[in-house]
Ligand SMILES: Nc1ncnc2c1ncn2[C@@H]1O[C@H](COP(=O)(O)OP(=O)(O)O)[C@@H](O)[C@H]1O
């Protein structure tokens with residue numbers, strides 16, 4: 001299989017031969033105007049090359065060549081039909097050569113351009129209102145494209161709470177020119193889906209199917225059949241396809257640790273996003289980026305990317321603060337404003353006032369449905385339709401008992417920073433049990449550990465909730481009071 005560099009060299013040689021053929025044929029038959037100086041120079045340069053090439057042909061081919069070009073042919077004029085023939089020959093031969101090169105690179109010839117490569121790989125587009133994440137993006141890009149010293153393959157994880165922008169961040173990184181060029185054999189984007197007995201087999205089958213569609217396995221291998229093959233067999237076959245190719249596999253929204261065990265056997269770069277920090281605990285090979293809420297400047301930028309006209313509205317800054325830098329909440333709010341501002345004059349002013357009043361109420365804020373699905377990643381349209389729904393999915397990971405314990409945090413004041421002892425008091429648990437519980441919640445990004453240090457002084461770890469999570473717990477108490485243990 002040839003590398004992209006070899007393919008480029010091969011294509012250049014073909015282009016030179018094609019150009020010199022056209023130039024020489026033209027010089028033999030065409031009416032060359034004296035004003036076409038550049039053209040004459042090209043012909044002058046190409047003619048000896050061409051003659052030399054012809055002289056190297058076996059004698060019978062030279063005869064064929066002389067017959068087809070009409071001997072010296074200098075007196076003939078080149079008519080429209082001749083031009084069409086040259087163009088047609090150029091187009092057909094270019095098509096054949098490109099097809100040949102893509103086969104030599106092991107592709108089925110479908111992915112002639114970067115865009116087609118992205119389409120086949122199902123790589124999502126970066127959303128229009130995207131705000132760049134600076135260092136996090138640079139780190140991920142570097143980790144993915146740097147070859148690890150031990151000949152292993154890069155493994156990168158993006159983790160963070162639901163709706164914080166993991167998918168958006170991953171999408172932005174892999175759509176960069178550097179990543180697209182580095183993974184010249186293809187980037188395969190897959191949605192991981194809910195855990196289940198057949199989830200791992202289903203995803204491995206999908207990877208195998210997509211790679212079979214994209215790659216040629218070689219003249220004597222026909223590796224299309226999947227029926228009856230288990231995960232390990234499919235992994236072996238996928239690895240055969242990956243040999244001497246540079247691919248990136250992106251698994252978005254992984255919840256099941258078993259899924260990781262299987263994909264880690266694949267010999268390609270891997271980018272995984274997950275809202276369960278804990279699933280990477282036993283996989284030290286993953287370099288991790290934790291996605292944090294946006295700062296106020298970026299929150300404002302995101303919002304104004306969606307509704308530039310909102311810059312003059314009074315009270316918007318306060319609403320932005322209330323989202324705590326949560327991109328999904330900010331995006332939903334932006335689309336609601338877009339809708340309210342679409343009306344004219346007084347109607348628009350009234351709609352904006354109503355909207356602002358609703359958004360000031362934390363429960364409404366969490367439950368307001370997005371007005372335009374286009375700003376969401378297509379696979380998450382249902383789960384991200386409003387913020388509370390997005391948090392419901394995170395809560396699903398807890399057992400009934402753990403859920404009750406978590407919901408009792410609602411009793412703490414907004415913006416609380418609690419030591420483990422204080423959490424133990426709320427939960428009625430010993431310190432070590434409270435720590436276990438806090439760590440379990442942290443693994444699902446349902447509570448955060450405040451990183452603080454005062455010089456060399458040991459400061460006790462403090463535990464905090466994101467402001468929207470706090471609102472969410474309050475909302476749960478109102479909507480399902482029987483779920484919350486009474487104080
Ligand atoms: N950096 C960002 N700039 C602009 N919008 C963002 C950004 N990150 C996320 N979003 C918006 O928030 C929504 C949720 O983000 P997403 O990446 O899907 O969350 P996650 O994968 O963490 O659950 C996206 O559909 C997008 O509209």
Ligand SMILES: [Mg+2]
Nearest residue numbers: 166167253273
């Ligand atoms: Mg996601």
